Amino acid sequence: MRMNLLVTLDSKYIRPLKVMLYSLFVNNPGEDFDIYLMHSSISRTEIADIESFVNRYNQKLFEIKIDDGYFQNAPVILHYTKEMYYRLLAYKFLPRELDRILYLDPDILVINPIRDLYNMDLDGYLYAAAFHNVIAVKEINRIRLYPYKITAYFNSGVLLMNLDLQRKLVNEDEIYAFIEKNWSKLIMPDQDIINALFSRQIKCIDEKLYNYDVRYYRYYKVTTNNICDMDYIMKNTVFLHFCGKKKPWHKEYSGKFHSLYKHYESRVIPGSQ
Secondary structure, eight states, X not given: OOEEEEEEOOGGGHXXXXXXXXXXXXXXXXXXXXXXXXXXXXXXXXXXXXXXXXXXXXXXXXXXXXXXXXXXXXXXXXXXXXXXXXXXXXXXXXXXXXXXXXXXXXXXXXXXXXXXXXXXXXXXXXXXXXXXXXHHHHHHHHHHTTTSOOSSOEEEEEEXXXXXXXXXXXXXXXXXXXXXHSGGGOSSHHHHHXXXXXXXXXXEOOHHHHOEEGGGHHHHHHHTTTOSSHHXXXXXXXXXXXXXXXXXXXXXXXXXXXXXXXXXXXXXXXTOX
């Protein structure tokens, strides 16, 4: 069975997108992927280049160009782009015959097979996602998004989407109304929206397997009594997520998994080491 993958980005993220896709393809041998790329401004030449890259691995790319008017008044801050909002309405733009899709941020490495996650039972849930179980992070976001009652703050970088249920339950006008009402509160904009409006309809998945925040290597190791060490990660973790402003494709980056990222990057972009 083919798996559907969603990415939403602008031209600045094409290079890391290729690295992420390469890691997906080589660590999921024998799998077939349909890659859906949502954007509003990527050029035809760039799209052709991405398609050529995807075809090289015998996978398929489907372009979905979004009208520039969508989310034109929504806040865009720091390293975020307007395209981050498109995942909120993915159910509207994707083909009706798709019942589920896996969204991935481009700042991710896929280092193990994704099939178990993709086939997860989503009955009654809009999404499956992980939250980073760091007490300070949870409390700050719970207070920040008050009076919206959230018990966990889910990361939107990995989202398994139940498209059939979203078409029935997600209200586009409610999303726009939330943005207008809470403009000043939106620090991690699309992620804040998903948590405030839908957190009770998100199925929780293990962050150490499906959304490993590379900034917290020591924290994960200590809180698991050294079980979650490098050997465990390489054998079991599916998604390494390079969260935050500092990215592994920047020259000034230094982090626990930088060498691993550069390894994959060098296979996609010769001379990048």
